[in-house]
Amino acid sequence: MSRTLDVQAELRRLAHTLDVDPTALTMLERVPVEDLRTLWAQIGEAMFQAGRPAFARVATLSKTVPAAVSA
Numbered sequence: 001m002s003r004t005l006d007v008q009a010e011l012r013r014l015a016h017t018l019d020v021d022p023t024a025l026t027m028l029e030r031v032p033v034e035d036l037r038t039l040w041a042q043i044g045e046a047m048f049q050a051g052r053p054a055f056a057r058v059a060t061l062s063k064t065v066p067a068a069v070s071a
Contacts, residue, residue: 003033010036017043 008022010033015022017040028036 006033007031007036010040014040014043017047 007029011025011028012022014028014036015025031039
């Protein structure tokens with residue numbers, strides 16, 4: 001795959017993660033593909049960490065109700 005297609009694919013993936021239009025990320029077109037992948041991973045981790053307290057509450061709550069209800 002050409003570099004241009006790789007970059008476009010990474011920008012689409014990043015746009016999907018951020019819930020923005022891919023054209024909003026055109027300023028990143030010159031960024032190396034590896035750096036875009038690193039940025040995507042860092043954003044994903046930050047989003048997961050931001051939601052971690054909610055995940056913990058749901059996990060705790062699921063232990064207090066019957067398995068059929070929590071499923």
